[in-house]
Amino acid sequence: MSSIPRYRIAIVGFGSAGASAGIMLAARGHEVHLFERAPQNEPVGAGFLLQPSGMKVLRDMGILDELLPETAQVEKLFCRNTRDQVMLDLHYNDLAQSLFGAGTHRGTFLTLLEKHAITSGVHLHWGHPIASFTQSPQKVALTEENGTTHKDFDLLLIGDGARSELRKQTSIPIKCKQYPWGALWFIGQRTEGFANDTLWQAVESTNLLNGFLPTGTRDDLLSLFWSIRMDRVDKWFSSDLNQWKEQVCYMAPQAEDYLKQIHDHHDLKVASYYDVVMPYWHDGRTVILGDAAHALSPQLGQGVNLALLDAATLVESIEQHPLNEALPAYSRTRKAHLAFYQRATRWTTPFFQSDMKALGLIRDLAFPLANSIPYVRNQMVATMAGLKTGIFSMMSTESPSLPVRKNQYLLDDSASAS
Ligand SMILES: Cc1cc2nc3c(=O)[nH]c(=O)nc-3n(C[C@H](O)[C@H](O)[C@H](O)COP(=O)(O)OP(=O)(O)OC[C@H]3O[C@@H](n4cnc5c(N)ncnc54)[C@H](O)[C@@H]3O)c2cc1C
Known part of the structure; x- marks a missing residue:
């Protein structure tokens, strides 16, 4: 019989952090209860780019092969300014042939995680907003907004996102500020002029930025992101939509057909960004994961990937240490x-x-120069891939669980089918 203790664990938040931690912990025999305020898992949400660092975790969880056929295989990030100067032209395979990004959506991703949460035995409690928690040296208890309590947990994982209310109830010092800029986003069919393997961006000065990310092979989708100052969002909603479309076409002339899918301001959704800093992420029997612990602007496209690495590191720490040492070890390792x-x-x-x-x-002077120096460009690719651990250090690209290319899967499939 295994000598590793099995715990009763509460998780708040069915996002990338909470769901992935729940699946891994339940698969290891812990009793996991996940509380999510949403009444059910909705297949909605913005497109995002999964990086090799996050894919490694999903591969170790045995989920990656199922996800990849739903995603767009992204080979490069291309960014230019409106004077046609190339700011960034970063190819994953400059670093290692096996690397690529996977464009997908929150909805696609969380639907898959829900399926695996159920099969691994996570007790999912949808429609249960948690208002507060208390902890003693022995146990943790949660209280819902309606006053219902859930007691006798050995451990609490807080994964309630960037605007977390629960993290304020720990003794950990927190700095949280909202960025003045956020984004409008839309998901439509990919149209001609946008390659299905490129995250394409255009910039002008620091106040105009838009991006187009392929986010699904089956339906051939493309996500649009448009940078906006948060205090101008209301004005945008009452502005002339055609004038805005003209502005998008000025930045990205190939977007004309794509924009025909947008009929109303409300076809676009608003995303705000936060910057959350905590010196460590554990307090007694409580640990904070994902955006609740370290939200950042999605400029480098890392949030989901960091959340997955948080979850994997925490699970490993719990496997390797007694609980009172596991949480400090988690903070040190991350x-x-x-x-x-x-x-x-x-x-x-x-x-x-x-x-x-x-x-x-x-930027217009320095980025083209940086992009032309192979060493610097490789460091930028490693940063994009989620693999950097310091200015001069990075995770190995040789790891056996880094993703192999999707066409490799397709070759494997056809080989086994024949
Ligand atoms: C426009 C945009 C683009 C992005 N692009 C990328 C990208 O390309 N790549 C990338 O890796 N990341 C990207 N991100 C960031 C990424 O979406 C987040 O970092 C990631 O979703 C964080 O996951 P999480 O599990 O920590 O939190 P969340 O996904 O926010 O999940 C938190 C969950 O907790 C629930 N919850 C909150 N409070 C309570 C409560 N009191 N009780 C119960 N449940 C509660 C919420 O309903 C939610 O389901 C992007 C973000 C934005 C806004």
């Missing part, structure tokens, strides 16, 4: 990787989304 991405994101974001026009000029 420190370098998270610190790198938080700093890199904070440093990069104002060059693309801010009111500091001078940074746009510096």
Whole structure:
């Protein structure tokens, strides 16, 4: 019989962090109860780019092969300014042939995680908003907004997202600020002019930025992101939609057909960004994961990937240490990787989304130069791939569980079918 203790664990939040941690913990025999305020899992949400770092976790969980056929295989990030200067032209395979990104949606991803949560035995409690928790040295208890309590947990995982209310109830110091800039997003059919393997972006100064991310092979979808100052969102909703479309076409002339799918301002959704900093992420029998612990702007496209790595690291710490040592070990292990991405994101974001026009000029001079130096470009690819752990360090690209290319899967499939 295994000598590893089995715990009764509560998780708050069915996002990438909470759901993936729940699946891994239940698969290891722990009794996992996941509380989510949404009444059910809705197949909705913005497109995002899964990076090799996050795919590694999904492969170890045995989920990646099922997800990849639903995703768009993204080979590169291309970004230019409106004077046609190339800012970034980053190819995953410059770093290693096996690497690529996978464009997908929150809905597709969480539907798959829900399926695996059920089969691995996670007790899913939809429509249960948690208002507070209390902990003693022995146990944790949760209270719902309607006053219902859930007691006798050995451990609480807080994964309730960037605007977490629960993290404020720990003793961990927190800095949380909302970025002045956010984004409008839309998901439509991919149209001619947008390659299905490229995250394509255009910038002008620091106040105009748009991006187009392929986000699904089966339906051939493409997600649009349009940078906007949060205090201008209301005005945008009452502005002339055709004028906005003209602005998008000025940035991305190939978008004309794609934009025909947008009929009303409300076809677009608004996303706000937060910057959350905590010196560590554990407090007694409680640990904080994902955006609740370290939200950042999606400039480097890392949030889901960081959440998956949080979950995998926590599960490993629980396997390797007694509980009182596992949570500090978790914070120690995640420190370098998270610190790198938080700093890199904070440093990069104002060059693309801010009111500091001078940074746009510096970017237009410095980024093409950086992109032309092979060493620097490789470091930028490693950063995009989610693999950096410090300025001069990164995870190995040789890991056996880094993804192989999707066409490799297709070859394998056809080989086994014949
Ligand atoms: C426009 C945009 C583009 C992005 N692009 C990328 C990208 O390309 N790549 C990438 O990796 N990341 C990207 N991100 C970031 C990514 O979406 C987040 O980092 C990630 O979803 C965080 O996951 P999470 O599980 O920590 O939190 P969330 O996904 O926010 O999940 C938190 C869950 O907790 C629930 N909850 C909240 N409070 C309670 C409560 N009191 N009780 C019960 N349940 C509660 C919520 O309903 C929610 O389901 C992007 C984000 C945005 C906004």
